[in-house]
Amino acid sequence: MATMAEVAREAGVSVATVSRLLNQQGTVSPNTAERVYAAIKKLSYEPNLLARNFRKSESRVILILAPNVTNPYYAHILSGIGDAAAGMGYAALIFTTGDDPARERDALEMLKKHRADGAILIASDMGCHWLLEYADRYPIVQCSEYDPEVDIPHVSIDNYQASQESMEFLIALGHRRIAMISAENAYISTRLRVNAYRDTLARHGIAPREDYIAPASHDYSFKSGKLRAKELLGMNPRPTAIFCISDTLALGAITAAKELGLRVPEDVTVVGFDDVEHTTMLHPYITTVAQPCYELGKQSAHLLYARMTQGKEIPRQTILKHQLIVRESSAPPDLLE
Amino acid sequence: MATMAEVAREAGVSVATVSRLLNQQGTVSPNTAERVYAAIKKLSYEPNLLARNFRKSESRVILILAPNVTNPYYAHILSGIGDAAAGMGYAALIFTTGDDPARERDALEMLKKHRADGAILIASDMGCHWLLEYADRYPIVQCSEYDPEVDIPHVSIDNYQASQESMEFLIALGHRRIAMISAENAYISTRLRVNAYRDTLARHGIAPREDYIAPASHDYSFKSGKLRAKELLGMNPRPTAIFCISDTLALGAITAAKELGLRVPEDVTVVGFDDVEHTTMLHPYITTVAQPCYELGKQSAHLLYARMTQGKEIPRQTILKHQLIVRESSAPPDLLE
């Protein structure tokens, strides 16, 4: 592979001139430029990014940490980040952490080693104070999850407000015995959604029953949603609606209901969260709160970019709009029962 | 950030000694080693990968090209590649091509620029002779899709055999009017599956009807699967079974059947392909051919690694095992109709 020096020799100029031409720095006469371009073509020269990045001390890579890439919610965020990064001339290095802070930490070491210029963390647990050690020294943006007590810029939706709307909707339909499938994780979204669940019930004079709140596994697995739903639907009195904090869990709940011989929504209403493809794949289509996943990723990337390149102060919090989407899995409770 | 020279000064040795110690090259006395480690700790030194990679002329990055990251089939492959790469000390740079050869080509330029040491291509179209231009000069492995006429190592399953088994299964159940939802793409898998569909019918003395083969959109979208299935199920005589080349399409077909008031599998049998999570998310659970997605990705990464590091000749073709999984969406046709 030809080097810049060879191109320079071929064109009869110095490397400085070639470099200036390629980087649009300084000036180069049209005549010389033409000769250089000819030489580049002749030798089919390609700049060596290893050398360039080393010299400029930048990697043009952004690190992305996600629990996994198979959950469609994360996949869409990754998609948004990836597209935005590509548009800005950055490459996205995706690391999966499996929700393990140790692996998260390992991956962040990449910043110290100059393998990446900045990082976007998707779904960090609460209580991530140790993150500040990195955030103070490197550009970092959190996407979707964050800790309100930790001062790192983040992009998310208003989980409390969204859950409240969902609950208000159920109550307005006439539901009183509303259960919830949450998750055994330390995400802020989970906490806010549970808070909103309790608060909204209370505000309507309905005493929240703790045994109506069933935590699914930390990764929102379909299987565990089904399991928890079966437990909930076996209780007496049986809840007439289940508020799930993810669509996968909602799908699990619907499957559970069907296996118990219950109809959705006639016998039990199920609502989800996120609005991933699953919601409209089989009937009943799922009522859910739509999150702008792709946009969350895109915004995160743009913020990080601003922080990395212009060293700009970026807003601590960016909240994008959610939307309650009513479909087939919700209906008024059957009051005759 | 401290440099190796500073560490060397602090420890009272030369940079060569520090480097040797860190790379386990040559020998360093225990005494010296201790002093160096102390210096590293004191200065909290981290090697600069930009410098190291530049010097060694390797990026320790592998390029991954996929049409998108949201299709669960690709997501699982990516997962396998990512884990394997991390285990080998490589980082995975994921680029989405949207099935656009131009973007695929652009991404491959990264190899020339030394941004990556090798590449794994997921789902390249047939007729990708131009790929040889890169494959001849850089380590490249294709995963899942490939072109038998293009000599690039690839990892896949036996699509023909798998489809044949699926068809034999349907015929053994008693189905004669079997339709197929394929796709409008140029993948080898699509071609082999269609071929196996035709051949197997013919071998059983059933004349394939061309209008029973409906191509869905190139990305196997749920929506287009539903659309095609509605057309097929509206035909006279109506097919009693539909062989779909992806689970998403199968899900679309099941939804279509339900919307038409048909029961699955009593009125129509639907079988899928891939075995992604969707298959067991709602009843009827889908009968399908399982592909070892994660393993496909992992193997691809290992092959690429062998090729990159030992320059070894690697096998041109690696075929992993598939498995027909019979679930609820298939049953003998109702012969009373």
Added chain:
DNA sequence: ATAGACCATGTAATCGATTACAGTAAACGA
């Protein structure tokens, strides 16, 4: 006692770009 092997370490070149600085020539302004 001495050659040869081996160990521990240092010196300095090297990878391929970017860029500060300097120099020359032409253009310009008064």
Added chain:
DNA sequence: TCGTTTACTGTAATCGATTACATGGTCTAT
């Protein structure tokens, strides 16, 4: 006309690691 920009180009230092080669000291075998 002379000083001063301005346009264009070249020289060489530089980024931070790796590594070929050289050096001096120890140990071993004859």
